[in-house]
Amino acid sequence: MEIEERLRGLLLLGLDADAVAYQRFLKExxxxxxxxxxxxxxxxxxxxxxxxxxxxxxxxNQRHTYRPDMPVTAWAHAIARYKLIDWLRSHRVKxxxxxxxxxxxxxxxxxxxxxxxxARRDLGKLxxxxxxxQRLPILHVKLEGLSVVETAQLTGLSESAVKIGVHRGLKAxxxxxxxxx
Amino acid sequence: MRTEELIQLLATDAGPVPARDIEQRFALxxxxxxxxxxxxxxxxxxxxxxxxxxxxxxxxxGKLVFAAAxxxxxxxxxxxxxxxxxxxxxxxxxxxxxxxxxxxxxxxxLSQAEPAERMALILGSTWRSCPFNIALLSVPAFIAxxxxxxxxxxxxxxxxxxxxxxxxxxxxxxxxxxxxxEMASPFLAVWYLxxxxxxxxxxxVLGPRLLRW
Numbered sequence: 425m426e427i428e429e430r431l432r433g434l435l436l437l438g439l440d441a442d443a444v445a446y447q448r449f450l451k452e453x454x455x456x457x458x459x460x461x462x463x464x465x466x467x468x469x470x471x472x473x474x475x476x477x478x479x480x481x482x483x484x485n486q487r488h489t490y491r492p493d494m495p496v497t498a499w500a501h502a503i504a505r506y507k508l509i510d511w512l513r514s515h516r517v518k519x520x521x522x523x524x525x526x527x528x529x530x531x532x533x534x535x536x537x538x539x540x541x542x543a544r545r546d547l548g549k550l551x552x553x554x555x556x557x558q559r560l561p562i563l564h565v566k567l568e569g570l571s572v573v574e575t576a577q578l579t580g581l582s583e584s585a586v587k588i589g590v591h592r593g594l595k596a597x598x599x600x601x602x603x604x605x
Numbered sequence: 606m607r608t609e610e611l612i613q614l615l616a617t618d619a620g621p622v623p624a625r626d627i628e629q630r631f632a633l634x635x636x637x638x639x640x641x642x643x644x645x646x647x648x649x650x651x652x653x654x655x656x657x658x659x660x661x662x663x664x665x666x667g668k669l670v671f672a673a674a675x676x677x678x679x680x681x682x683x684x685x686x687x688x689x690x691x692x693x694x695x696x697x698x699x700x701x702x703x704x705x706x707x708x709x710x711x712x713x714x715l716s717q718a719e720p721a722e723r724m725a726l727i728l729g730s731t732w733r734s735c736p737f738n739i740a741l742l743s744v745p746a747f748i749a750x751x752x753x754x755x756x757x758x759x760x761x762x763x764x765x766x767x768x769x770x771x772x773x774x775x776x777x778x779x780x781x782x783x784x785x786x787e788m789a790s791p792f793l794a795v796w797y798l799x800x801x802x803x804x805x806x807x808x809x810v811l812g813p814r815l816l817r818w
Contacts, residue, residue: 438616438619438620439619439620439621439622440620440621441619441620441621442619443616443617443619443620444616445619446615446616446619447612447613447615447616447619450612450615450616451612454608454612473608476608477606477608477611480608480611480612480615481611481615482758482818484615484618485818486689486757486758486818487622488622488626488627489627489687489688489689489757489758490688491688491691494688494690494691495690498690498691499688499689499690499691500690501690502689502690502760503689503690503758503760505760506689506758506760510817529690540607540608540609542607543606543607543608546606547606547611548606548610551606562614565614565617566610566613566614566617572617587618590617590618591618594614594615594618598818602817602818
């Protein structure tokens, strides 16, 4: 399967610290997620982009659970499926859970949609609520496009503290999203 | 924040993951659980004065093998349940082997025993306390294995919680076997499994509450 091979190659490069490949992986995955969730949440179209973002964050935070001997498509589908069910449960969407979700990873990757809608929940605002040691590394690295080394010099943190700050901050962001549900 | 920006942000965090590998976490949790149970046992029950003599009995080792086999099967299952999209496969069937072997042994013992003795073989002298002692000793492993699962991404939370409970029950039984005076397989077949069932059920209840990610 062509998608499997391409995504797997990109993810493995990403896990090997190739940020460009990793970005392409997330971008392609996000288009599949968007189409999948638009179809599944056809009654709640304005929630789709929030859930796309939440799922991307989960994929990123859980990337250590991927093993190179597993199909990437099955792994990503299981995460998307989990996030969708979790969302449906916490929003008590009637009847939606009875509508059995396809166990086949193929469903996620059968379509793709790169037209992002506006997210309702602003992750940028949530980011503001994180403690400085997590917020500052994320803001510098993201907003100003600084490298880890430059951010370390600017904030006076060590390089590993910047990396850990970004890492923990993204985990904390996911936890805050969960807390809002 | 637009999705495009989020992707850019996540990409800056590309690279090897600092979190410990899942297998390593479970191994660490098991060791911590065993150590914790050992300390708890010494504090609550004390160490048996005739421990060395009991070691001469085959069933002393039988109990350890049974508990260790269940713990190993539980771990094999958990490391799969901890990863999204990884099939459980044969790991679940493997879990059934130790109890089935034990039940077969118990059935053999009971069928050879005089009818009047059968109840005594099942109840032993400690049936009232045994399951609760095992459950008590499983507490450190229970906490540790939930910690290990928190660092992973189980997608079926009740099942994963039950798996963690079972692993900790087996580890609790492994340590309790050092103290437990019972040597009859019919006793073990009922009460050891009952003791492991307590943390397993608790894990199934707590999983969906504690393991969300």
